[in-house]
Amino acid sequence: MTSLVQLLFDGLVGGAIYALIALGITLVYGLTKIIHFAVGEMVTFGAFLALTFLGLTGGNYVIALLSAIVGVSLLGLVTERTMFRFTFDSPLSGFIVSLGLILVLQGVIVEIWTSGSQSARPAVGGAIDISGVSLRYQSMINLALAAVILGSFYLILRRTKFGQALRATSDDREAALLMGVPIRTIAMTTFVIASALAGVAGWIVLTMGTVSPFVGTSYVLRGFAVALIGGLGSVSGAVIAGVGLGVVENLAIGFLPPGWTDVYVFALVVVVLLIRPTGLRAGAEGAHL
Amino acid sequence: MSSAVGIAGLPSQLSSRARRRIMAVLPIAVVVLALGIVPFIGVNNRTLNLATTAIILGTAASGLGFMWGQSGQTTIAHASVMGVGAYTAGLVFMRLQVGFGLALILAIVAGGLVSGLISSLSVRVSGHYFVILTFAVAMVITAVERRWEDVTGGVNGMTVLPGDESFLGLRLADRMQFYLLCAIVLTLTLIALQSLTYARWGTTLRGARENRHLAWSLGANVVSNNVRVGVVAGLVAGAAGCMYVFHFRAIEPGQFSVNASIFFILMVLLGGRGYLLGPVLGAIVYTFLPETLFFSPILSQIALGAILIIIILLLPSGLLSLGARIRDHRRAKSAAQASAIGQEGA
Numbered sequence: 001m002t003s004l005v006q007l008l009f010d011g012l013v014g015g016a017i018y019a020l021i022a023l024g025i026t027l028v029y030g031l032t033k034i035i036h037f038a039v040g041e042m043v044t045f046g047a048f049l050a051l052t053f054l055g056l057t058g059g060n061y062v063i064a065l066l067s068a069i070v071g072v073s074l075l076g077l078v079t080e081r082t083m084f085r086f087t088f089d090s091p092l093s094g095f096i097v098s099l100g101l102i103l104v105l106q107g108v109i110v111e112i113w114t115s116g117s118q119s120a121r122p123a124v125g126g127a128i129d130i131s132g133v134s135l136r137y138q139s140m141i142n143l144a145l146a147a148v149i150l151g152s153f154y155l156i157l158r159r160t161k162f163g164q165a166l167r168a169t170s171d172d173r174e175a176a177l178l179m180g181v182p183i184r185t186i187a188m189t190t191f192v193i194a195s196a197l198a199g200v201a202g203w204i205v206l207t208m209g210t211v212s213p214f215v216g217t218s219y220v221l222r223g224f225a226v227a228l229i230g231g232l233g234s235v236s237g238a239v240i241a242g243v244g245l246g247v248v249e250n251l252a253i254g255f256l257p258p259g260w261t262d263v264y265v266f267a268l269v270v271v272v273l274l275i276r277p278t279g280l281r282a283g284a285e286g287a288h289l
Numbered sequence: 290m291s292s293a294v295g296i297a298g299l300p301s302q303l304s305s306r307a308r309r310r311i312m313a314v315l316p317i318a319v320v321v322l323a324l325g326i327v328p329f330i331g332v333n334n335r336t337l338n339l340a341t342t343a344i345i346l347g348t349a350a351s352g353l354g355f356m357w358g359q360s361g362q363t364t365i366a367h368a369s370v371m372g373v374g375a376y377t378a379g380l381v382f383m384r385l386q387v388g389f390g391l392a393l394i395l396a397i398v399a400g401g402l403v404s405g406l407i408s409s410l411s412v413r414v415s416g417h418y419f420v421i422l423t424f425a426v427a428m429v430i431t432a433v434e435r436r437w438e439d440v441t442g443g444v445n446g447m448t449v450l451p452g453d454e455s456f457l458g459l460r461l462a463d464r465m466q467f468y469l470l471c472a473i474v475l476t477l478t479l480i481a482l483q484s485l486t487y488a489r490w491g492t493t494l495r496g497a498r499e500n501r502h503l504a505w506s507l508g509a510n511v512v513s514n515n516v517r518v519g520v521v522a523g524l525v526a527g528a529a530g531c532m533y534v535f536h537f538r539a540i541e542p543g544q545f546s547v548n549a550s551i552f553f554i555l556m557v558l559l560g561g562r563g564y565l566l567g568p569v570l571g572a573i574v575y576t577f578l579p580e581t582l583f584f585s586p587i588l589s590q591i592a593l594g595a596i597l598i599i600i601i602l603l604l605p606s607g608l609l610s611l612g613a614r615i616r617d618h619r620r621a622k623s624a625a626q627a628s629a630i631g632q633e634g635a
Contacts, residue, residue: 087601092420095417096554096597096601097597099554099597100555100594100596100601103551103593104598107587107588107590108591111591218428260436262428262432263432263436266429266432273421273422273425274414274422
């Protein structure tokens with residue numbers, strides 16, 4: 001029983017990372033219909049950036065987090081202005097551009113940092129022990145961080161003028177444009193937001209232990225699966241599905257032959273894509289933003 | 290290589306049927322000439338190895354080019370299918386001691402089977418979602434190759450030694466003779482793909498690509514056609530996989546990962562979708578460019594990724610479309626001049 005609770009808790013933390021990535025993918029897809037797979041590489045980029053700033057500041061995790069967010073947001077801004085801006089009307093081209101970006105960013109990360117994996121110590125060491133279940137302080141911080149970010153996103157989308165414009169553009173681009181919504185600016189902002197979320201996810205990945213330049217695609221595929229299961233365009237769906245995938249994955253690690261986790265998870269993605277290509281939640285097109 | 294330009298220069302009194310026939314045969318004649326000339330110009334070992342690599346990758350890319358160009362459907366599992374062919378050929382050759390011919394046939398069958406299975410998933414999802422689906426399938430296949438150590442050797446990979454095996458009178462261990470064998474495989478592949486393109490089936494495929502619903506309503510089974518296109522692409526990838534493993538003699542799962550599939554997409558886009566020789570040209574550029582510039586593997590990955598982005602943004606129809614583009618530009622210019630003169634007269 002304790003091991004089950006432990007697995008559930010660990011799954012929750014993993015799921016938070018997937019939910020952050022999924023939210024970025026969902027926002028970009030909702031606005032431009034581009035499936036932005038290079039978000040995974042932005043996660044690793046953020047993690048390595050945070051690692052560098054940890055070294056520069058002698059272990060200041062707050063500055064590391066801020067540097068990851070700012071750095072990856074800038075990367076998102078630059079790629080949107082120089083590349084994705086021109087694929088606004090052709091989502092498949094945008095997708096292929098993101099595949100090219102995967103190659104470029106992976107290579108750049110290896111050139112700047114390393115081709116091997118790097119590890120960092122958690123920002124806050126230690127754990128509390130509740131009847132055999134060990135809850136690491138770092139895991140709780142990461143969960144809280146993800147919850148605050150996802151929660152504030154939910155509120156921004158629901159309660160602000162900007163959120164309203166974003167949802168309107170996602171629903172009907174032309175109608176939104178006719179109503180005076182600057183859809184190009186909104187699209188650009190969305191790419192920056194998705195990148196910032198990837199930066200946060202990168203910092204969390206780093207504080208959980210290790211990061212290597214080549215884990216991006218496996219993160220993004222999980223993130224995409226989560227976005228899809230939750231219904232493309234749905235924040236709450238991304239959270240629920242993200243936590244769900246994290247828990248399922250940890251249960252698989254706990255109870256199925258070890259070493260094959262990747263196979264199960266990716267096979268699960270295939271099955272989900274086949275059974276409910278429009279997401280597991282109600283509605284043909286998934287929930288709206 | 291520039292078949293489109295050559296065709297434009299044909300005298301117009303030729304019947305359209307004869308033009309069609311020349312258009313179909315010309316690119317293959319160009320390839321046979323280009324491939325056949327290599328043994329006579331005395332290339333060094335390094336160049337010969339690179340040429341062999343380019344031919345093998347060009348063969349595999351041609352399969353993807355056929356699928357993408359004719360049916361409009363692309364995949365990110367093409368390298369995985371080639372990997373299945375490579376592992377199959379390597380396994381039966383090393384463990385079951387079968388001859389090269391049988392290994393090649395089994396690799397082709399395995400490639401066609403796996404690719405057909407993947408394409409049959411398009412019954413459920415199409416377009417964008419199908420591409421994502423193939424991404425996930427590719428990740429599954431790579432993960433299985435990494436974990437199933439008893440069969441594939443895991444991350445340490447598999448080694449294949451051709452020994453003194455020969456096929457069609459050509460010794461596999463001899464670099465030049467193996468090059469000729471690869472050249473034969475490429476030529477046969479191109480002939481097969483070109484015949485399919487010019488057959489009635491090819492027309493049906495292109496029709497469905499332009500308007501899926503219209504093709505359905507005219508009685509074409511679009512889904513079954515897509516599956517069959519997948520099988521064709523898989524057969525080609527399987528054959529290329531077999532040549533790949535005998536060329537490099539050592540394989541590991543990373544060579545057939547999602548990244549490798551993105552490189553195939555690059556090759557097809559670089560040369561041009563819908564041109565028979567587009568993927569081959571793409572493979573030549575892909576293989577020779579980093580080597581000529583003495584790039585490290587990581588640097589060439591960055592450069593090739595950048596090229597992919599630049600091509601899709603600036604020249605989405607590929608290098609071979611340049612000729613047609615320049616011609617269109619000239620025509621538009623002269624048409625504009627003509628209308629300007631006409632207006633002056635009026």
